[in-house]
Amino acid sequence: MRLGAIAVAAVTALTAGLLGVVSAHAEKPTAPPDHAVTAMEQVAAMQPxxxxxxxxxxxxxxxxxxxPLITEELLQTIKANGYNSIRLPVSWDEHTGPAPDYTIDPAWLDRVEQVVDWAIANDLQVMVNQHDQMWTKALPDDRENVLAKFTSMWTQIAERFKDHPSELSFESINEPQFPTDEANKDAHTAExxxxxxxxxxxxxGKNSDRLLVLPTWVTNSEQPHLDALKATIDELDDDMIAATVHFYGFYPFGVNVAGVTTxxxxTQQDLxxxxxxxxxxFVDNGVPVIVGEWGVLGYDYTRGTVPNSPQYGELLKFFQATAHQAVEEQLTLMLWDAGSYLNRHTLEWRDPLLKAxxxxxxxxxxxxxxxxSIYLEKAGTIADESLTLNRNGLDFEGLWQGDTALTEGADYTVSGDTLTLTAAALTRxxxxxxxxxxxTIEARFSDGLPWAIHIITxxxxxxxxxxxxxxGAPWSQWWACNSSCFAIPTEFNGDQVATMEAKYADGTNAGPHAWTAFKEFWWTYRPDYDAGTISLTPDFFNEVRDDEPVTLTFHFWGGGTIDYTITKSGTTVTGTSA
Incomplete structure (x- = not known):
C-alpha cells in the first residue's frame, strides 16, 4: 500500500514491534503426531x-x-515462521502415460517424494493431493476411463509412499467439478x-490407517454439499478421514465488487x-476439517501491490478474524500462497504486517x-475527527506516535467506543x-497488535x-495494464479510489457483473497512483454496448465522487470529464 514515506517508515517500525508481540503470545507449536493419534488430533496438530x-x-x-524450485531451505523458512504443515498441490496428469497402465513418470514421483521427505525431516506434516482436476471433469461422460485412470494414479502414488510415516496424508482431489452434469455433482464427487x-x-502398509482427506464438490461449504460429503464419510466408516473445504471470504468483499469495500x-456474518x-x-460429529485453501482473491491477484483490493485495514481485519474464527470452530487453516505472501526468491514475507x-x-x-485512515481536505479547515473503536474485549490504552504518547484531553478524547482526535492534534x-x-499514529490495547491510523491530506x-x-484482447488480472487498456489521466491529489459504478443513460448497469452497478476492482478498472491513471480493461469494454455513453462514478476514500463519461465505438473509446 502506498502510504507515503512517513507512513512507510512508521509501518516498518510498527511491524518490527508487532512481530515481537505475536511471538510473545503465540503458543508453542504442537509437535507432529506419532502413528497412534486420532484423525482429530492429527488435524489439530497441522494448525496452521x-x-x-x-x-x-x-x-x-x-x-x-x-x-522457483522448491528447496529444503524454503520448507525450513515455513517451519521457522510458525507453520506446522504444508499442503503440496501436485499435477500428475501431464506426467502420466497413456491407457491402460497410466504409468506415472518415476522421475516425477522421485521429485514429489524428495519434497515430502524434506518436509517431514523439518517437522512439517505434509498433505499431497491430485491438484489438476481438469481431466476428471469428463467423469459424467467417460466414467469408465476416468475412474480407471484416477484409480491407477492413486494406486501408484500410494504404493510409492506406503512406508512413509503418518505425518504424510493424502487429499483425494482439488475442487472437483462436473460442468456437463451439474445435477449430480455431489454423486460424482462421492464416486x-x-x-x-x-x-x-x-x-x-502405513496406508492402511493413513489420514485421508475428502473434499466436497468444488470444496464448497454450502450445507447441501457438506451433507453429501458427510454421508460419504459415514458410509466409509473409517476413523482416519478428514473433510476439506476452501474459504476465500464473502465474494463481494474479496474482489471489491458490488460496493462492498469494507x-x-x-462479510463478518459470512465468515x-x-x-x-x-x-x-463435521467436527461436532467427530470428523476433523482442513480448510485446504484460504485467503482473499483480490489480494492474491495483485500480490498486495495495489491499494484497495481490498482496502488494507479492512484486509487486516479479515485475516485476523478468519484465523480467530477457525480456532473457535476447531478448523485447521492452510493459507493458499502462490507467491503472493512469501517471496519465494528472497524467502521474505512481502507484507510482514499482514503476516503479523x-x-x-x-x-x-x-x-x-x-x-x-483520517482524510483531511487540504482546501478545508481542520476539525475534530472521530473513529469507532472495536475493542474486541480488550482495554484501550491510548494513542502513540512512535514512542511518544499523545495526551488524552488535548490530543484525543474517548467517549464509550468513540475515539475523537482534536483539531489541534490533527493540525500538528x-x-x-x-x-x-x-x-501515522497507533491505537494501543491491553493485548494483541496496535492499530495504525494514517493521517492523509x-x-x-x-x-x-x-x-x-x-x-479487444482479453486482459488477465495477473498482468499489468498495457496498450490493451484505456487509461484515464488522473491527478489523485492524495486521494484513492474505493470503487467504481458504471451505468447507461437509462440507469441500467453497464459492463461485467450486470447484477450490480459497482464493478470489480482490478478486473475491470485499475488505478495506478504512480503513473497518474485509472485504466479500464478489455474485460470491461467487452461487455459495454457500442455507441451508448456510459457514466462512470468513481468513489474515493476521501468521501467524494467524480463522474466521467466513456463511449465505445468499435475499437475507439473516448472519455470526457464531467
Missing amino acids: GWNVGNTLDALGGETAWGN LNVAFYEAVRATG YDEA ENTFQRTNDT YMDSGFTTLSGTASFD LAGDRAYGTNA YDKAQLSDASGTMD
Missing part, C-alpha cells in the same frame, strides 16, 4: 498450514508459473472420493456462518477501529499538509479527457 501453490501443480513444469479411498487403503457485517455450519456438520495479523488471530483478536500531525500520508481528484483504441 501453508500451501506450496503454483509449483508442483504448475502445468508445464515446476517453475512454469513463476515460482471419486470412494475410488481414491479404496485405491489407497488397498495398498496396505469488512462489514455481511461466522460458513465456519459454524462446517463445524456443526494472521498470526495474531490464532491467539488474540486484536483491537481495531472503524477505519485505518498534518504538518505542511502535503498530499498523501502526513503521519487530499484534494478532490481531477480526471482529464482522453481517447484511444482498444484491441
Whole structure:
C-alpha cells in the first residue's frame, strides 16, 4: 500500500514491534503426531498450514508459473515462521502415460517424494493431493476411463509412499467439478472420493490407517454439499478421514465488487456462518476439517501491490478474524500462497504486517477501529475527527506516535467506543499538509497488535479527457495494464479510489457483473497512483454496448465522487470529464 514515506517508515517500525508481540503470545507449536493419534488430533496438530501453490501443480513444469524450485531451505523458512504443515498441490496428469497402465513418470514421483521427505525431516506434516482436476471433469461422460485412470494414479502414488510415516496424508482431489452434469455433482464427487479411498487403503502398509482427506464438490461449504460429503464419510466408516473445504471470504468483499469495500457485517456474518455450519456438520460429529485453501482473491491477484483490493485495514481485519474464527470452530487453516505472501526468491514475507495479523488471530483478536485512515481536505479547515473503536474485549490504552504518547484531553478524547482526535492534534500531525500520508499514529490495547491510523491530506481528484483504441484482447488480472487498456489521466491529489459504478443513460448497469452497478476492482478498472491513471480493461469494454455513453462514478476514500463519461465505438473509446 502506498502510504507515503512517513507512513512507510512508521509501518516498518510498527511491524518490527508487532512481530515481537505475536511471538510473545503465540503458543508453542504442537509437535507432529506419532502413528497412534486420532484423525482429530492429527488435524489439530497441522494448525496452521501453508500451501506450496503454483509449483508442483504448475502445468508445464515446476517453475512454469513463476515460482522457483522448491528447496529444503524454503520448507525450513515455513517451519521457522510458525507453520506446522504444508499442503503440496501436485499435477500428475501431464506426467502420466497413456491407457491402460497410466504409468506415472518415476522421475516425477522421485521429485514429489524428495519434497515430502524434506518436509517431514523439518517437522512439517505434509498433505499431497491430485491438484489438476481438469481431466476428471469428463467423469459424467467417460466414467469408465476416468475412474480407471484416477484409480491407477492413486494406486501408484500410494504404493510409492506406503512406508512413509503418518505425518504424510493424502487429499483425494482439488475442487472437483462436473460442468456437463451439474445435477449430480455431489454423486460424482462421492464416486471419486470412494475410488481414491479404496485405491489407497488397498495398498496396505502405513496406508492402511493413513489420514485421508475428502473434499466436497468444488470444496464448497454450502450445507447441501457438506451433507453429501458427510454421508460419504459415514458410509466409509473409517476413523482416519478428514473433510476439506476452501474459504476465500464473502465474494463481494474479496474482489471489491458490488460496493462492498469494507469488512462489514455481511462479510463478518459470512465468515461466522460458513465456519459454524462446517463445524456443526463435521467436527461436532467427530470428523476433523482442513480448510485446504484460504485467503482473499483480490489480494492474491495483485500480490498486495495495489491499494484497495481490498482496502488494507479492512484486509487486516479479515485475516485476523478468519484465523480467530477457525480456532473457535476447531478448523485447521492452510493459507493458499502462490507467491503472493512469501517471496519465494528472497524467502521474505512481502507484507510482514499482514503476516503479523494472521498470526495474531490464532491467539488474540486484536483491537481495531472503524477505519485505518483520517482524510483531511487540504482546501478545508481542520476539525475534530472521530473513529469507532472495536475493542474486541480488550482495554484501550491510548494513542502513540512512535514512542511518544499523545495526551488524552488535548490530543484525543474517548467517549464509550468513540475515539475523537482534536483539531489541534490533527493540525500538528498534518504538518505542511502535503498530499498523501502526513503521519501515522497507533491505537494501543491491553493485548494483541496496535492499530495504525494514517493521517492523509487530499484534494478532490481531477480526471482529464482522453481517447484511444482498444484491441479487444482479453486482459488477465495477473498482468499489468498495457496498450490493451484505456487509461484515464488522473491527478489523485492524495486521494484513492474505493470503487467504481458504471451505468447507461437509462440507469441500467453497464459492463461485467450486470447484477450490480459497482464493478470489480482490478478486473475491470485499475488505478495506478504512480503513473497518474485509472485504466479500464478489455474485460470491461467487452461487455459495454457500442455507441451508448456510459457514466462512470468513481468513489474515493476521501468521501467524494467524480463522474466521467466513456463511449465505445468499435475499437475507439473516448472519455470526457464531467
